[in-house]
Ligand SMILES: Nc1nc2c(ncn2[C@@H]2O[C@H](COP(=O)(O)OP(=O)(O)OP(=O)(O)O)[C@@H](O)[C@H]2O)c(=O)[nH]1
């Protein structure tokens with residue numbers, strides 16, 4: 076269920092168009108406020124989702140070794156400028172006590188967290204913490220690589236600059252060999 080107030084977004088977009096000196100009633104723009112409202116409802120749909128809900132179904136599988144889903148594409152919106160940042164997330168965990176989740180659920184959690192006004196660091200940490208709190212694994216490592224449009228098309232204008240963030244939890248905090256293995260699997 077979306078909590079988005081479409082009408083309010085439409086009014087705001089009309090005001091912005093006016094404020095930049097455009098005519099919101101010209102043919103090409105007349106439906107734009109409606110389109111933007113629909114688009115924001117989709118792009119911010121993660122606000123109604125708890126990433127933890129995706130880890131409610133678990134399989135009992137005695138695999139207490141690394142699981143890594145890498146190169147999960149995501150699109151998010153920088154909360155400072157409301158322009159996109161996008162890239163890939165790599166999610167690794169070491170299950171404990173037979174609590175193994177469906178692989179797609181790791182990607183679903185990334186999606187739920189990305190579809191909000193966000194910071195890259197918060198996406199990284201929120202996904203890691205959701206896994207810790209639901210699956211109680213030995214360890215978790217989340218790596219996010221992204222390009223921020225607010226650094227590319229405006230401001231400092233540095234296209235191609237990539238930001239990499241990591242969140243490490245549990246046994247992986249002290250196990251540098253396992254962390255290195257994960258990083259080499261991500262690169263490989
Ligand atoms: N830590 C972090 N910073 C981000 C993220 N997305 C955007 N930013 C930064 O947020 C900062 C906002 O800085 P401000 O000085 O308040 O805004 P600004 O004047 O538009 O900054 P410039 O981008 O340097 O022109 C910028 O340095 C952005 O690069 C993110 O996911 N994490």
Ligand SMILES: [Zn+2]
Pocket residue numbers: 153154155156157158223225226
């Ligand atoms: Zn920004």
